[in-house]
Amino acid sequence: MLFDALFLQLGYNATLVAVGATLLGAASGITGTFLFLRKRALVSDAVSHATLPGICVAFLILVGLGGEGRNLAALLVGSAVSAGIGLWCMNWLTRNTRLAEDAAIGAVLSVFFGFGVVLLTVIQTLGSGRQAGLEGFLLGSTAGMLYSDALVIAGGGAAVLVMILLARRPMTLVAFDPEYAAARGLSVSRIDMLMMALVMAVTVVGLKVVGLILIVALLIIPPVTARFWTERADQVVILSGILGAVAAYLGAALSASAPNLPTGPIIVLMSFALFALSLLVAPNRGVLAAVLRHRRFQRRVHLRQGLLALAQAQTIYEPLTLRLLARAGLVRADGVATRAGRARAAKALRDERRWEILRRDQAQEAAAALYDGLREIETVLTPDQIAEIDGKIVPAREAH
Amino acid sequence: MASEFVTLSLTPLLIGIFAAVACALPGNFLLLRKQALIGDAISHVALPGIVVAFLLTGAISTWPMMLGAAGAAIVAVVMIEGIRRLGRIEPGAAMGVVFTTLFAAGVLLLEQSDTSSVHLDVEHALYGNLESLIWLDGTGWDSLLDPQALAYLPVELPRMAATLVVVAAFIALFWRPLKIATFDEGFARTLGMRTEWLGLALVLMAALAAVAAFDAVGSIIVIAMFICPPAAARMMTNRLEVQVGWSVVFASVSAIVGYVLAGYGPMWVGMADAVSAAGMIATVSGVILAISALWGPCRRRAGAPSGV
Numbered sequence: 252m253l254f255d256a257l258f259l260q261l262g263y264n265a266t267l268v269a270v271g272a273t274l275l276g277a278a279s280g281i282t283g284t285f286l287f288l289r290k291r292a293l294v295s296d297a298v299s300h301a302t303l304p305g306i307c308v309a310f311l312i313l314v315g316l317g318g319e320g321r322n323l324a325a326l327l328v329g330s331a332v333s334a335g336i337g338l339w340c341m342n343w344l345t346r347n348t349r350l351a352e353d354a355a356i357g358a359v360l361s362v363f364f365g366f367g368v369v370l371l372t373v374i375q376t377l378g379s380g381r382q383a384g385l386e387g388f389l390l391g392s393t394a395g396m397l398y399s400d401a402l403v404i405a406g407g408g409a410a411v412l413v414m415i416l417l418a419r420r421p422m423t424l425v426a427f428d429p430e431y432a433a434a435r436g437l438s439v440s441r442i443d444m445l446m447m448a449l450v451m452a453v454t455v456v457g458l459k460v461v462g463l464i465l466i467v468a469l470l471i472i473p474p475v476t477a478r479f480w481t482e483r484a485d486q487v488v489i490l491s492g493i494l495g496a497v498a499a500y501l502g503a504a505l506s507a508s509a510p511n512l513p514t515g516p517i518i519v520l521m522s523f524a525l526f527a528l529s530l531l532v533a534p535n536r537g538v539l540a541a542v543l544r545h546r547r548f549q550r551r552v553h554l555r556q557g558l559l560a561l562a563q564a565q566t567i568y569e570p571l572t573l574r575l576l577a578r579a580g581l582v583r584a585d586g587v588a589t590r591a592g593r594a595r596a597a598k599a600l601r602d603e604r605r606w607e608i609l610r611r612d613q614a615q616e617a618a619a620a621l622y623d624g625l626r627e628i629e630t631v632l633t634p635d636q637i638a639e640i641d642g643k644i645v646p647a648r649e650a651h
Numbered sequence: 652m653a654s655e656f657v658t659l660s661l662t663p664l665l666i667g668i669f670a671a672v673a674c675a676l677p678g679n680f681l682l683l684r685k686q687a688l689i690g691d692a693i694s695h696v697a698l699p700g701i702v703v704a705f706l707l708t709g710a711i712s713t714w715p716m717m718l719g720a721a722g723a724a725i726v727a728v729v730m731i732e733g734i735r736r737l738g739r740i741e742p743g744a745a746m747g748v749v750f751t752t753l754f755a756a757g758v759l760l761l762e763q764s765d766t767s768s769v770h771l772d773v774e775h776a777l778y779g780n781l782e783s784l785i786w787l788d789g790t791g792w793d794s795l796l797d798p799q800a801l802a803y804l805p806v807e808l809p810r811m812a813a814t815l816v817v818v819a820a821f822i823a824l825f826w827r828p829l830k831i832a833t834f835d836e837g838f839a840r841t842l843g844m845r846t847e848w849l850g851l852a853l854v855l856m857a858a859l860a861a862v863a864a865f866d867a868v869g870s871i872i873v874i875a876m877f878i879c880p881p882a883a884a885r886m887m888t889n890r891l892e893v894q895v896g897w898s899v900v901f902a903s904v905s906a907i908v909g910y911v912l913a914g915y916g917p918m919w920v921g922m923a924d925a926v927s928a929a930g931m932i933a934t935v936s937g938v939i940l941a942i943s944a945l946w947g948p949c950r951r952r953a954g955a956p957s958g959v
Contacts, residue, residue, distance in 0.1 A: 292744040293688060348944050349952040353743070354687040354882050358940055361691075361875035365933025368778045368871060369913070369926045376917075376924040389777070390758055464695075465758075468751030475744050511762045516755035523752040530738050538737050 265507040267401035272460050272503035272518065273496045274408030276469060279453040280495025281415050283470035284477065284488045285446050288426035293356055294341070294447070295470040299454045299463045300360040301337025302330035303367025306388055306458070307374060314377065323400045323459065326388075327407075331455045337363050338447055391462030391515035400459060407456035411449060418445055419488070427484050460503070461515035469495060472522040479533035498522040550575055551625050555599065557581075561588045562600035602628050605640045657794060662786045662808050664910050667872070667932060669811040670864035671902035673818045674876035677857040679895050680822075682881045683833050688743070689854055690877030692750040693861045694870035696727040699757030706764055713806060717862055724858035727753055728851075779869025781910070781928040784808070807867040814863040821856050822895075825849065830891055868929050875933035876902055883940040886947025905936035 286292050309329025313322060337359045344355035371385060415422075424432040425442045433439050450470065457466040477491035502518030532539050557572040558581070567573055567586060576582040581592030588596060605628050610619040618631045628637065674690065681687055700723025704715040727749050735745040784807055788800040795801070822829065832839040832846045839846050861873045884897035909932030914925050944950055 287744055290741055290743065292741075292747050296688075296691070296747065344944060348886060348950045350882055350885065350944075351685050351687070353685055354682050354878055357687045357691055357874060357878035358882055358937065361871060361878060361933050362937025362940070365871050365875055365930040365937070368930030369934055372924075372926040372930065373917075373922070376922060376926075465751055465755055467747060468755065471744055471747035471751070475738070475740055475748055478740070479738065513758060513762050516758040516762075519751055519755035520759065523748070523755075526748060530734070536738065541737075 264398065264401060267398070267405060268460070268507065268514075269500060269503040271401055271404035271408060272499040272514070274405055274412065275453070275457050275460060276473075276495035276497070276499025276518070277492040278408050278411040278415065278495075279457060279466070279469040280473035280477075281488055281492040282411065282446070282449045282453050283495070284474040284491045285422050285426040286450060286470060287474035287478070288484065288487070289429075289443075289446070291352070292471045292474075293353065293467075294338075295450050295454065296467045297341050297356040297359040297363075298334050298338055298447070298451055299458075299466045300367075301363040302334045302454060302458060302463050303364055303388070304370055305329040305331065305333025305336075306385065307367055307370035308333070310374060310385060311370070323397075323403050327403065327455050327458065330388075330458060331451060333363065334451045334454060338451065387462070388458050389462050389464055390513055391458070391460050391465065392513070404456055404459060407452065411452045411456065414449060414452070418442075418449075422446055423484050423488065460499075461518055465515045465519050468519040468522060469499070472519070472526050473498065476522070476526040476529045479529040479536045494525055495522070498525055554579065555625055558592075558596045558599035559603065561592060561596035601644075604644055605637065608640050608643050657791055658787065659785050660910070660914065662805050663781045663784045663928065664907065666784055666805070666807050666811050666867050667781055667906035667910050667928070668903050669808075669815045670860075670868050670872060671876045671880070671906040671932065671936075672899050673811065673815040673860040674857075674864055674873055675880040675898045675902035676818050676822050676895065677853060677860060678877040679881040679884070679891070679898050680829055680833050680853055681857060681877060682885065683891075684850070684853075686854070687878050687882075688746060690857060690861060691874050692727060692731070692746050693724045693858050694865055694873040695750040696723045696753040696757075697862055697865045697870065699723050699753050699760060700726075702757050702760045702764070706760065713810070713866070717866065720862040720865060721858060723753065724862065725855075728854060728858075777869055778871050778927050778929040779865075779867065781868050782914070782925065784867065811863055811867055814860055818856050818860050821852070825852070829853065833891075868932075871929045871933050875936050876905070879933075879936035879940045880905065883936075883943040883947070886943040886950040889949050901936065901939050905932050905939060909933070909935040 283292070283295070286295060306326050306329055309326045312329075313319070313325055341352075341355045341359045344350050344358065345352045350358070374385065421432070421437055421442050422445070424435070424437065425439055425446075429439050432442070453470065454463070454466050457469060461469060473491040473495035474487065476494050477487045480490055481487055498521040499518050502521040503514055505521070506512040506514040506517045529537065531537055534540050553569065553572045554575050557567055557569075557576045560567050560572075561576075561582070567576070567582075573582065573586060576592065577584065580589060581595055582588050606619075606622050609615050609628070609632070610622060612619070621631055632640070678687075678690065681689055697720040700719035700721070701716045702719075703723070704719025707719075708715045730749045730753075731742070731745050734740060734748060735742055738745070740748075784805040786794075786800075786804055788794065788803040790800070828839065828844050828849055831842070832844060832849050836846050839849075857877070861870075861877070864873050864876070880898040880901035881894070883901050884894045887897045888894050910928050912935065913928040913931035916931075917924060917926055
């Protein structure tokens with residue numbers, strides 16, 4: 252069953268949902284990157300919660316006009332309008348009052364959602380069974396999705412992707428360095444608005460699949476995950492889109508393969524699995540890499556200190572140092588230096604003397620600043636310079 | 652009329668007020684410390700905590716669920732902090748990663764387990780059921796003096812009252828350190844205060860208020876009350892003491908007006924049934940915030956030019 256789902260063998264609708272979810276995942280991963288780089292990730296939380304009253308109002312209008320009230324496109328338009336109002340309120344609060352952005356986000360989120368809940372209960376009192384489907388917007392529900400619904404989602408996801416493709420350059424610039432973008436003559440506020448419009452579009456398209464409570468995860472988790480793997484803004488964007496698409500595709504397929512696996516939560520948990528994996532194993536920024544880096548540094552310090560101790564004929568008590576020296580063939584098991592060990596130790600001590608002289612020389616300040624107790628002096632100075640320093644060591648000894 | 656009020660409305664109204672004030676009090680400090688969204692995160696992660704507690708005990712009982720929610724809140728705080736430090740990610744994004752994941756896990760657990768026999772679903776967790784907390788033995792104002800009737804008060808009422816007392820006592824006891832650490836953390840540290848422990852204690856108090864209120868009234872009120880009354884109060888004054896006072900007033904007014912509007916408002920416009928009290932309380936708090944943001948005497952940033 253799972254195998255069938257992964258290869259799109261579960262019928263036309265499940266296939267459409269999977270394709271729609273994949274497009275949505277890619278679009279939200281890419282859009283979210285700009286938000287994340289702009290450090291406004293949680294704005295999407297306010298936007299998504301603010302869609303609820305719009306859905307309800309659109310439903311009420313549809314019913315008032317004598318319709319079924321289940322036209323997905325109309326409901327999505329309603330949700331976009333109220334998300335827009337919520338966004339405007341949030342911007343107004345941050346710009347015109349003393350509230351910080353996080354407070355404005357929380358206020359808009361809770362008030363709009365609360366009002367939406369009031370409207371939901373109003374709809375419930377209108378007649379039994381009529382509200383069926385509206386609850387689906389809270390957590391997403393792809394079960395029993397109509398062909399036309401799936402088409403709206405797939406089309407919307409594709410449209411957002413095209414929009415991003417057209418506006419990617421100015422958006423990258425603003426997300427990465429707003430001051431520079433302003434200096435280049437771009438209107439930062441207008442591009443911010445475009446960014447928010449795209450976030451809104453992704454949210455609205457994702458309502459039916461992931462639900463308004465969890466759509467924010469699709470905008471936040473893939474960019475954060477992508478950021479582990481690369482330091483380049485354009486690569487983060489692409490990688491985040493791919494990660495979002497993979498998580499959404501796997502999630503949609505998995506949830507279609509068995510009952511009681513709601514699409515939205517599964518997609519979110521898939522994203523988190525990718526995130527957790529990246530947190531652990533990513534090169535450079537990952538936890539594992541950091542641990543390895545720390546161990547390597549520790550070993551270098553121990554080896555160096557051990558060599559200096561050998562050169563000055565001090566006894567080494569630290570077991571890790573002894574073990575490292577023995578493993579490198581520099582000391583015997585009883586702690587006495589081998590021939591190679593004596594040579595390396597003498598060189599370490601001489602290097603230390605050379606550094607001492609170098610650091611006293613004010614003309615060599617730049618090179619001396621590189622001293623950290625571990626760096627080989629050959630990587631800083633030319634052989635000629637080292638020879639010159641060695642010339643200064645000898646008279647210093649004779650003076651004693 | 653009076654007896655009907657005591658039976659049907661007195662306890663939900665009191666629970667609503669207590670929950671609103673208990674959340675608004677720590678909300679003042681969270682708002683000033685730019686941690687306003689902690690309440691949002693905590694109320695989302697309470698769901699998996701409650702579901703796990705239910706799966707472990709197999710019953711809807713109060714204490715395991717409170718412990719489960721509190722445990723989940725602590726797990727969430729630790730995860731946010733861990734991800735922020737290990738991954739060097741900005742706090743907002745780390746929070747977004749954690750609370751959505753935990754909430755998704757909660758929903759999945761709920762769908763996978765057989766909870767059809769008990770009253771436990773996502774909608775309940777989101778907007779609670781304030782209206783159902785009625786006091787059947789309260790037949791009139793005299794019942795307040797009748798120990799037998801008092802014994803059958805909804806358990807949420809004494810629990811919420813106790814939570815409010817604990818939260819208020821914490822704020823009163825640590826008023827000076829909290830105030831100093833909130834406005835000038837560096838100065839607080841030079842005075843020898845353990846500001847990080849104080850911050851953690853504040854978050855734990857917020858979690859306590861959130862979990863207790865969550866159980867009684869759902870997460871909507873929790874998020875709204877953490878932010879809206881303190882934010883509205885912030886527009887009224889520049890003094891912390893006065894701000895806390897205003898926030899208590901705003902929270903109480905939201906609870907009372909919201910409850911009344913939800914219960915009786917629909918009848919005034921000719922509809923038969925009441926609407927969600929939790930949603931209405933959140934809406935009213937938003938209206939209060941809007942009014943104070945438009946006309947509050949201290950709504951602008953200090954030093955900002957007026958009339959811009």
